Amino acid sequence: MTPSISPLDPPNSDSKATIPKSDDGALTSFDPKKLEYFHTQYPDYIAEEVDLPLWIDGVDTTYAPFIPTSTRRVLLALEMAHLTSEDKVLDVGSGDGRFCYAAVTFFGAQKAMGIECEQDLIEKSTELAQDLVDQGRISFERADLTNWRESSTMKSKEWSVIVVFLSPEGGDDMEEWLVQEFERGVRIVALVFDLKQLKGLHCSVEDSQEGIWIYEKQK
């Protein structure tokens, strides 16, 4: 049986009109209003119902199936990474694009890009973030991360934050690239699986209960 997942609630397109601001006006403070708004666009998913597939036949999702991070944990992880308007974010294995969307919408990141192997998810991500894609703030690239050595996106030195929610094998295979990016000052946000097996990284902030680890080079 092919496991699959579906939204708990259908996205409410009417709510796209206004993005609520924190009461104190701070972009990076965690605000329930932001979470509520975000959740209407990117609902959390439950197993056993059929909509977006976890595994798509014939496509190699070598490093992890599509299991999206909950909207609450996306905001928490980006806050723990101290995301600012200076940042350019790359999500390797971007699923439905929720990290890219939140980085730009709620933290004002300059730009965000997601690499994803599933065409269905690239289309879904683009649709969900259409306005920001049209403005050039967000983009999605269909590519296989196992080819990271050939990827011009991954070779690019413009990223300041990299998001990784992949199996430990994914981290191991990309070790050379992740350590090299970390060494040049990129913050790495790891979800569910920590990257402690990669000896070249230093974990600066962690919440192991939430499954969030931030790796940042000490100044």
Ligand SMILES: C[S@@+](CC[C@H](N)C(=O)[O-])C[C@H]1O[C@@H](n2cnc3c(N)ncnc32)[C@H](O)[C@@H]1O
């Ligand atoms: C656990 S999900 C994380 C999705 C998203 N980053 C999030 O946190 O909500 C992992 C994603 O990586 C993608 N993926 C797995 N192996 C990949 C590969 N070799 N190349 C590109 N994407 C891959 C999967 O299709 C899936 O969408």
